[in-house]
Amino acid sequence: xxxxxxxxxxxxxxxxxxxxxxxxxxxxxxxxxxxxxxxxxxxxxxxxxxxxxxxxxxxxxxxxxxxxxxxxxxxxxxxxxxxxxxxxxxxxxxxxxxxxxxxxxxxxxxxxxxxxxxxxxxxxxxxxxxxxxxxxxxxxxxxxxxxxxxxxxxxxxxxxxxxxxxxxxxxxxxxxxxxxxxxxxxxxxxxxxxxxxxxxxxxxxxxxxxxxxxxxxxxxxxxxxxxxxxxxxxxxxxxxxxxxxxxxxxxxxxxxxxxxxxxxxxxxxxxxxxxxxxxxxxxxxxxxxxxxxxxxxxxxxxxxxxxxxxxxxxxxxxxxxxxxxxxxxxxxxxxxxxxxxxxxxxxxxxxxxxxxxxxxxxxxx
Numbered sequence: 001x002x003x004x005x006x007x008x009x010x011x012x013x014x015x016x017x018x019x020x021x022x023x024x025x026x027x028x029x030x031x032x033x034x035x036x037x038x039x040x041x042x043x044x045x046x047x048x049x050x051x052x053x054x055x056x057x058x059x060x061x062x063x064x065x066x067x068x069x070x071x072x073x074x075x076x077x078x079x080x081x082x083x084x085x086x087x088x089x090x091x092x093x094x095x096x097x098x099x100x101x102x103x104x105x106x107x108x109x110x111x112x113x114x115x116x117x118x119x120x121x122x123x124x125x126x127x128x129x130x131x132x133x134x135x136x137x138x139x140x141x142x143x144x145x146x147x148x149x150x151x152x153x154x155x156x157x158x159x160x161x162x163x164x165x166x167x168x169x170x171x172x173x174x175x176x177x178x179x180x181x182x183x184x185x186x187x188x189x190x191x192x193x194x195x196x197x198x199x200x201x202x203x204x205x206x207x208x209x210x211x212x213x214x215x216x217x218x219x220x221x222x223x224x225x226x227x228x229x230x231x232x233x234x235x236x237x238x239x240x241x242x243x244x245x246x247x248x249x250x251x252x253x254x255x256x257x258x259x260x261x262x263x264x265x266x267x268x269x270x271x272x273x274x275x276x277x278x279x280x281x282x283x284x285x286x287x288x289x290x291x292x293x294x295x296x297x298x299x300x301x302x303x304x305x306x307x308x309x310x311x312x313x314x315x316x317x318x319x320x321x322x323x324x325x326x327x328x329x330x331x332x333x334x335x336x337x338x339x340x341x342x343x344x345x346x347x348x349x350x351x352x353x354x355x356x357x358x359x360x361x362x363x364x365x
Contacts, residue, residue, distance in 0.1 A: 003088065007101035010078070015071040015109070019060070022067065026059050027052050041135060054128040057121045058250070064113060064284075065291045068106055069319035072295025073312050075102060080308075085300065096359060099296055106292040110285025118281060119253040126251050150175065154237050159184045161233075163205075165198070173200045173239050178207065180233065189215050195231070200239060207231040249277035272340070276333040279344030280326075287326065287348040293355030294319050297362060322351045 030052040038048070060067075079085045088098055133155075152163040160183045165175035180193040191214055195207035210231040213221040252260050257278045264271045298315040299308075326347035333343025 003098075004101040007075070007098060008105050011071060011075050011102040011105050014074040014078075015067065015105075018067055018070050018074065022063065023056060023060060026056055030055050030059070038135060043135060047135070051128060051131060054124045054131070057117065057124045061113065061117055061121050064109075065287060065323050066316075066319060068109075068288050068291035069295045069315055072102060072292045073299050073315055076296055076299040077308060077312065080299065098300075099293070099359075102292050102296070103289050106288045107285050110288040113288070114254060114281055114284050119255065122251050122253040122256075129251075152237065154235050159187075159190070161235075163198070174198070180205075180207075191215055192221070193231070193233070198233075200235070200237065203235060203238070205233040205235050207233060249274045254278065254281050272336060273334045275340050276330055276343055279340055280330055283344050283348045286345075286352065290322070290348055290351035290355055291319055293352065293359060294322065297355050297358035300359070300362065322347065322354075325350075 027049075031048055034043075034048045034051050076085070079088075085098070150165045152165075154161050154163070162181045162183075163175070164179045165177060167176035175198045176196070178193075178195045178198040180191075180195075180198075181189050182191040182193075184190045191212060193207065193210055193212050195210035197208045198205045199208075200206075207228070208230060210228045211225060212228065212231070213225045215221060249257065249260075252274070257274060261271045261274050261278070264274065295315045298311040298318075329338065329343045329347050332338045333340050
């Protein structure tokens with residue numbers, strides 16, 4: 001038990017050190033990227049750092065498997081060089097038994113990544129998008145679904161507009177039974193529009209059979225109302241932004257994903273991308289455990305045998321390959337080419353069995 005605690009502490013120290021190094025590198029690179037992205041805008045260093053800090057959790061979440069492989073390599077290379085693995089085996093403890101503590105820590109980190117880091121990433125990525133749009137002066141654009149239909153909010157320096165539709169054409173680009181309420185900057189509503197349909201074309205909503213009521217103090221809206229067979233309303237929304245808002249599961253906390261999936265189903269949208277993401281997140285602890293076993297399979301040997309550099313490189317390359325396979329399977333699942341459980345759970349299980357096979361081969365010769 002004491003030895004397990006020692007291995008767990010060494011693994012946590014390696015993980016914390018590598019995470020801190022990568023976080024510093026990511027922040028440095030991201031600040032430079034923010035400078036390039038917002039070139040020409042009068043943004044201070046504090047604002048750029050704020051954007052980078054909001055971007056950092058998502059990046060760290062993506063490279064978590066790599067951090068696990070590197071932490072395992074650092075742990076077992078250090079134990080091998082100090083001959084602690086040899087002493088451990090001399091006491092009658094097998095190499096597989098020595099893996100119990102790092103595997104347990106990896107599973108706990110995976111659980112924290114799903115339960116804590118995932119909601120943080122969802123919140124920070126959404127906040128990053130809001131700040132980016134605000135700094136560019138394009139205003140905020142928000143899409144949400146509810147039992148009452150589809151809600152859109154678009155913004156510009158001229159004011160904000162709230163769009164409600166009870167139906168859609170399947171991709172949120174064509175809307176039916178539309179109501180638009182326009183607000184002046186820092187003021188109340190100035191116009192209300194209803195239309196049979198609205199279609200997004202060339203940076204404008206093209207409304208069909210629209211009726212417009214001006215809303216102003218001392219003005220009779222109905223007497224001043226006007227009807228239009230076709231009416232164009234400028235918008236900052238694009239097809240890609242609407243589809244990204246609907247299909248970006250990383251911006252939804254794992255606790256809210258089941259409800260979001262139900263709302264998308266009720267609204268008639270495809271939920272496959274969200275379902276795959278949900279299952280992939282649930283499988284994350286298993287994949288991180290597999291990454292620990294991959295790193296251990298190549299480095300749990302005495303350093304006097306030589307080839308440590310090749311072993312470390314092999315562990316990292318295999319980790320990258322398994323990470324690529326997992327992402328490729330996720331894409332296949334999102335496109336409907338393979339079942340969702342297969343896309344989410346097959347890569348972690350395959351990585352787990354492959355690494356166990358390598359470990360057993362190394363232990364038994």
